[in-house]
Amino acid sequence: xxxxxxxxxxxxxxxxxxxxxxxxxxxxxxxxxxxxxxxxxxxxxxxxxxxxxxxxxxxxxxxxxxxxxxxxxxxxxxxxxxxxxxxxxxxxxxxxxxxxxxxxxxxxxxxxxxxxxxxxxxxxxxxxxxxxxxxxxxxxxxxxxxxxxxxxxxxxxxxxxxxxxxxxxxxxxxxxxxxxxxxxxxxxxxxxxxxxxxxxxxxxxxxxxxxxxxxxxxxxxxxxxxxxxxxxxxxxxxxxxxxxxxxxxxxxxxxxxxxxxxxxxxxxxxxxxxxxxxxxxxxxxxxxxxxxxxxxxxxxxxxxxxxxxxxxxxxxxxxxxxxxxxxxxxxxxxxxxxxxxxxxxxxxxxxxxxxxxxxxxxxxxxxxxxxxxxxxxxxxxxxxxxxxxxxxxxxxxxxxxxxxxxxxxxxxxxxxxxxxxxxxxxxxxxxxxxxxxxxxxxxxxxxxxxxxxxxxxxxxxxxxxxxxxxxxxxxxxxxxx
Numbered sequence: 434x435x436x437x438x439x440x441x442x443x444x445x446x447x448x449x450x451x452x453x454x455x456x457x458x459x460x461x462x463x464x465x466x467x468x469x470x471x472x473x474x475x476x477x478x479x480x481x482x483x484x485x486x487x488x489x490x491x492x493x494x495x496x497x498x499x500x501x502x503x504x505x506x507x508x509x510x511x512x513x514x515x516x517x518x519x520x521x522x523x524x525x526x527x528x529x530x531x532x533x534x535x536x537x538x539x540x541x542x543x544x545x546x547x548x549x550x551x552x553x554x555x556x557x558x559x560x561x562x563x564x565x566x567x568x569x570x571x572x573x574x575x576x577x578x579x580x581x582x583x584x585x586x587x588x589x590x591x592x593x594x595x596x597x598x599x600x601x602x603x604x605x606x607x608x609x610x611x612x613x614x615x616x617x618x619x620x621x622x623x624x625x626x627x628x629x630x631x632x633x634x635x636x637x638x639x640x641x642x643x644x645x646x647x648x649x650x651x652x653x654x655x656x657x658x659x660x661x662x663x664x665x666x667x668x669x670x671x672x673x674x675x676x677x678x679x680x681x682x683x684x685x686x687x688x689x690x691x692x693x694x695x696x697x698x699x700x701x702x703x704x705x706x707x708x709x710x711x712x713x714x715x716x717x718x719x720x721x722x723x724x725x726x727x728x729x730x731x732x733x734x735x736x737x738x739x740x741x742x743x744x745x746x747x748x749x750x751x752x753x754x755x756x757x758x759x760x761x762x763x764x765x766x767x768x769x770x771x772x773x774x775x776x777x778x779x780x781x782x783x784x785x786x787x788x789x790x791x792x793x794x795x796x797x798x799x800x801x802x803x804x805x806x807x808x809x810x811x812x813x814x815x816x817x818x819x820x821x822x823x824x825x826x827x828x829x830x831x832x833x834x835x836x837x838x839x840x841x842x843x844x845x846x847x848x849x850x851x852x853x854x855x856x857x858x859x860x861x862x863x864x865x866x867x868x869x870x871x872x873x874x875x876x877x878x879x880x881x882x883x884x885x886x887x888x889x890x891x892x893x894x895x896x897x898x899x900x901x902x903x904x905x906x907x908x909x910x911x912x913x914x
Contacts, residue, residue, distance in 0.1 A: 434623055438673060438821050441630045449627060453587045457535050459562035460588050465634070468595035471567070472640040481521065481576035481600035482643040482678035485718040488520075488752050494782050495753040498771050499580060501525030502551035503542055505565050509572045511768050516575055518775040521753060524569060524598065526581035526589065527555035531612070533585055535559055554765060555581070558593050566596035578602060578645070584609045584621040590628045594635065600643035600680075601632065604667035606826065606835075607647035610842045618827050618844050625667075626674055633675020641678050644671045645720060648682025651839045652725030653901060654851040654859050655684060657695040658806035659867070662835060664699065665706045665811065666826055672712045679703070680752065682720040685742050687909050688858035693791045694799035696721060696749035701800070702807050710822075721751035723778075727905035728761035732770075734907060735759040739774050743781035748791040754778060762905065799858075802873050810835060813868045833866030853900045854880035855887050857909040862892060888912055 434445050454460035477483045488495050496519050502508050512522050529538035538557040545552045558566050558579070570577055578600035579593045586603055594601065605625035609616050632642045646667035648660050664681040671679060681703050683695050696719060703717050723742030728735050739757050746754035758774040760766035766774075813834050818825020829835040833846035840847065848865025860877040861869060869877070885892045890913070899911025 434627065436619060436623055436823055438670075438823050440633075440674060441626060446627070446630055450591075450631075453627070454591055456588055457559055459559055460591060462563040463591050463595045465595070468597075469635065469638045469640055471595075471597055472599070472635065475570075475597060475599075479570070479574070479576050479597075479599065480641060481578055482641040482716065484521065484576050485643060485678070485680060485752055486716050489716075489718045492750055493786070494747050494751055495520035496756055496775055496778050496782065497521035497523060497578070497753055498756050498758075498775055499523050499525050500768070500771055501527065501555035501580075503527065503545040503553035503555075503557060504551060505561055505568065507551055508556050509569055512569070512573055512577070514768050515771055515775065516573060518772050518779065519756075520575065521600075522573060522575050522577045523580045524558065524577055524593075525555045526579065526583070527553040527557045528582075529553065530555070530557050530559055530589065531581050531583045533583070533588075558596075559589055563592055563596050566593055566598070570597035576600065578643070582608055582612045582647075584613050584616045585624045587624055587627045587631075590631055594631065594642060599641075600645060601628065602645045602647055603628075604646040604663075605670070606663050606667060606830075607650060610830070610837050610840045610845050611647075611651040612841075614841050615843055618830055618842075622670070622823055622826065626670065629671040629674035629676050632671070636675050636677050642676075643678040643680055643718075644676045645680040645682060646671075648720065649684025649722045649725045650837050652684055653839045654726075654853070654897070655686070655838060656806075656849075656851050656859050656861055657683065657686070657691065657698070657803045658810060658869075659835065659837060659849070660684065661695070661699055661702055661803065661807045662810040662814070663837075665702055665807065666814070666822060668703060668717075669706060669710045669712075669822055672707060672710065672715060677714060678716045678718075679707075680718045680720050682722060682755075684722040684725045685745055686859045687724070687853070687904070688856055689745055689748065689791065690793070690795045690856075691799055691858040692721075692745040693749040694796045695803060696751055697796065698800040698803040698807075702804055706811060718752035720753050720755060721746040721749060722755045723757045724904060727902060728757070729905055729907060730762045732759040735761060736773075736777050738904060739777050740781050743778040744785060747782045747785035750790045754782070802876065805870055805873055809868045809870050834868060836865050836867050850894070850897060852881060852892070852896045853884070853903075853910050855884035855910070862897065884910070
């Protein structure tokens with residue numbers, strides 16, 4: 434398909450769709466008209482977009498886990514168990530499927546059957562196919578989202594959306610740069626245009642399906658302006674293809690003021706740039722991801738991190754929060770541990786529900802700095818693309834104008850270096866080629882200098898290393914001990 438910012442050509446899309454569905458046997462079971470009728474017959478309470486919009490209007494924070502195992506019966510049992518403790522449900526996809534390695538996923542299913550339990554780190558939806566995926570939706574009462582990490586998610590989207598899932602996570606940048614090493618950005622952006630156009634086709638039939646760019650990226654000391662810029666880009670690209678329900682996300686950084694300001698600014702920037710791009714007919718919601726970095730091995734301490742993330746989500750009035758478990762440092766959690774994380778989060782959010790959101794001069798000042806940074810980045814992206822957001826995004830990564838810290842992709846410059854300031858907020862130590870306004874960059878330098886003075890050492894790379902491990906060791910700022 435052509436690389437264009439406009440609505441994909443229908444004839445070209447249909448030709449590509451035939452090839453996508455034919456690329457694995459289960460793809461041939463998908464029939465769009467039948468899928469539309471199935472969606473129309475479902476109760477609104479099972480539609481993610483509907484439930485998110487209601488929560489956004491009411492100012493409620495919804496909670497959602499991550500969860501997925503290899504075998505259909507086990508996966509349904511897991512989600513039914515978690516459904517008692519959450520508002521929204523996931524189906525997390527396995528690593529083989531994320532890389533389109535369906536032959537190996539098939540072997541993983543067979544080995545899991547022999548073992549009697551899952552030997553994959555998620556649900557291989559493509560291999561299970563339409564009927565099995567639909568059973569997942571039919572067995573549950575609450576909306577279910579596909580969460581994965583797939584640069585080419587076209588076949589997965591065809592099967593799971595036809596099965597009745599009503600939300601689909603990811604994007605051409607956020608599911609490439611932090612997840613893969615060599616996939617060209619132009620390829621993943623084009624493949625995700627296909628996904629967004631498919632969602633847009635359902636939208637044309639009156640079926641609303643939510644799309645959620647992946648906000649946390651590499652999950653390690655991400656400056657809010659980097660995640661926000663990518664979220665806004667992926668949101669606009671989705672709107673271009675007919676998507677109308679967008680959830681923009683952010684991964685917890687750790688400082689309450691910065692985290693609340695990040696969520697406030699994310700919502701405001703979404704509306705600002707969507708309107709500038711010419712869109713008004715859309716529903717915007719937000720998601721806050723609890724801490725994505727290293728966790729303490731102690732379950733008691735892990736609950737502290739989970740509760741701290743729950744409080745930040747509540748004080749920021751995120752539409753939903755993605756919940757971690759007390760087993761994060763140990764690998765794949767048990768379903769009991771997953772439920773414990775949900776219950777701890779529910780307790781904190783319920784206690785804060787009647788308290789006003791954190792709205793202070795410090796929050797507003799931080800939000801305005803983030804917005805200034807994102808506007809600078811977006812302006813440069815459009816300049817590089819000569820008005821094309823797609824071309825500008827590719828060229829921005831080539832030039833290091835957008836740069837994701839600690840991402841594995843060879844298409845990411847990796848020159849930006851973040852570090853915490855004296856209060857634990859994530860600041861930019863080295864901007865690389867990211868066009869941070871000079872007055873804002875001076876603010877970052879001053880904050881880092883204040884920490885350096887407190888610790889009696891010069892600003893240095895060791896601070897970055899110390900910060901990466903700090904939370905797992907029981908602190909926020911990685912100070913010398």
